[in-house]
Amino acid sequence: MNAVTEKKPRLTTSAMIASIAGEGQRVKAAPFGKALSELAGKSSEIVGLTADLAKYTDLHLFAQAFPERYFQMGMAEQLLMAAAGGFAKEGLVPFATTYAAFGTRRAYDFIHQVIAEENLNVKICCALPGLTTGYGPSHVATEDLAMMRGIPGMTVIDPCDALDIEQAVPQIAAFNGPVYMRLLRGNVPLVLDEYDYKFELGKAKVLRGGRDVLIISTGIMTMRALEAAASLQADSVDVSVLHVPTIKPLDEATLLAEGQRTGRLVVVAENHSTVGGLAEAVAGTFLRAGVAPRFRQISLPDKFLDAGALPTLHDRYGISTNAVVASIKEWLA
Template identity: 75%
Template sequence: MSSITTEKKPRLTTSAMIASIAAEGQATVAAPFGHALVKAAATRPSIVGLTADLSKYTDLHIFAQAHPERHFQMGMAEQLLMGAAGGMAKEGMTPFATTYAVFATRRAYDFMHQVIAEEQLNVKICAALPGLTTGYGPSHQATEDIALMRGIPGMTIVDPCDALDTEQAVAAIADHQGPVYMRLLRGKVPLVLNEYDYQFELGKAKLLRDGRDVLLISSGIMTMRALETAKALAADNVDVAVLHVPTIKPLDTETIITQCRRAGRLVVVVENHSVVGGLGEAVATTLMHAQVMPVFRQIGLPDQFLAAGALPTLHDRYGISTEAMVSAIRVWLA
């Protein structure tokens, strides 16, 4: 793993558009995706890296420095990025295509759908700034990316929690045959799951901690928040389980159903995504088909265009901060 650092940062409340999602003093790892891709490429000569003028901002510049002959800068042309990645896959390469999630899923959707997914080409789309991880407003906030990708047949969807999850997921999706959409955590990424004897497995959910009162089902950075929430609620004598679901599609329905069958627990799905079309709806559909009916709640982003501003302020406002989650669960348990 890359070098781990801890640093204290002021809690911004007014501005700072792209900020770290790490809490004050939290351990972080620099550019885990870039370093993991370099490691994977050392034993897989088929791996190439492509980006649409965003190497530095998707950490692909780490790969470019190590393998300049396998790095392709496509310019500000996301459709071309996806088309070229599909063409390279047809020639036996394993392209990792990076850009921001909004540009991949909105601007280049048809190219992913027709060029890559319909032919089940071996392209890995790694998209930075997923959900509400930037304060730049609707133009850069990919709050519906999972919903769009879930609708594409055969598209595997991965939403890592932290640096460890990201590093392990890169190796796993490199081994997987077929198209993958992975939400990309970039820059100084929190390190959380090393405390839980965690190992990423494609298509598998992981119970990180057990609990009798509440089951939090989460993906991505919200698993970090779910673990923080569980620790906070323990002070109230509330016992909280956390089920991390890093693969959104295909969903680990067996584990989800097994955990939700346990009587007496409030089930809360937590996601950094719109409440429309994401993990919450996928879990709800799974439970309905299995005729498992726990008390069910969702914590996610509202079905609206979100404001611009500082991330801590926005996370509080839209209910995905640890403090907001703790408050909501206390109300539901009252």
């Protein structure tokens, strides 16, 4: 053996609560916690529950403002969802928060049977959606959209940024029925205010037009799509971005109107497994309507993902801005 061992660079994993914002990017702190607290000041029916994760879902701001309406359920996600259903039966509007991996995988049957089957007015808001933590399969929720889409009557939302979250909170509170919303917490990027955007429950919005490529995106991938579109513009590739914050019910009218425009490559981009998310929902919508554009998908693979630093993982699994640009250039070649 060689007596001199070369030192390899140490791979640092991202913090569980690390922001997904890029260096120098505009952010807003705790948009969910602030929006919910503001709304609760106007509506005494709102209560907040969590499974030992108030600080890491920004619900601690609500707890400080309304301690009598805040309920800490401990590390018991099934109890969290059952209690939320009970509050809803009493006419309250419960917001239940935890991590997406725990809220969906550990509590699925309780959401399905206690909340959704009775169409109870529970708002489930789950942090660390998709690949937004580097902690590996125990915390990475790559299948949450597929699971929640499969529940009858469940509304499913994947916001892009702080503005999306701020505007979604009062709308899902006013909506009568169960809602699952992916949650970005901490210092959340602010992107959509530059596009004269307003969140509307159930509506998709064209953020920019383009003749060569249509990116249909949701969640943080809309941010990546806008960055990729700006980069591709320098190479004379004209990219349109259609943001789909509501995964279920889909805005099929807008999707079909944009998808059937001839001559464009259609790319669906999502921070979710290739199985059961937005891309398959869009493809099904196109197929049923007889719309058949050139279709590609940017998503996470159907596998258990590695642990590591988020920028490294986003490059590895194809959802970084550079990876999106590279994929589109390859498909257009």
